[in-house]
Amino acid sequence: MLRSIELKTFAPARDFALSKDFYQAMGFRPGWSDEQMAYFSHGEHCAFLLQNFYVKEQAENFVMHLLVEEVDAWWEQIQVARLETLFGTRLIPPQEQPWGMREFMVFDPSGVLWRIAQNI
Numbered sequence: 333m334l335r336s337i338e339l340k341t342f343a344p345a346r347d348f349a350l351s352k353d354f355y356q357a358m359g360f361r362p363g364w365s366d367e368q369m370a371y372f373s374h375g376e377h378c379a380f381l382l383q384n385f386y387v388k389e390q391a392e393n394f395v396m397h398l399l400v401e402e403v404d405a406w407w408e409q410i411q412v413a414r415l416e417t418l419f420g421t422r423l424i425p426p427q428e429q430p431w432g433m434r435e436f437m438v439f440d441p442s443g444v445l446w447r448i449a450q451n452i
Contacts, residue, residue, distance in 0.1 A: 403450035
């Protein structure tokens, strides 16, 4: 039987250095990095690769979904990090969704949309 270990995505970055700073401020831990790619993780099973590559249409249609235990605690952390002020990004406050999740949204400096949610 085939067994999967992990699924990662490659997220685009218009300004690679700025995006790396953004994700650290957001609470992700940086790992391996070179001039073209950087590995970020949070906890044991959440990780993605940030790439020094940007196509506007791709970035603005790229969505990441992060399922967390306490969405309001994440929202508070995002507020404390002042992402809007420091990185010029847009935030949409937590809302209950009809599909049974409470979520908020964060747009990264390249236009990538993060939907951070908790099951309710």
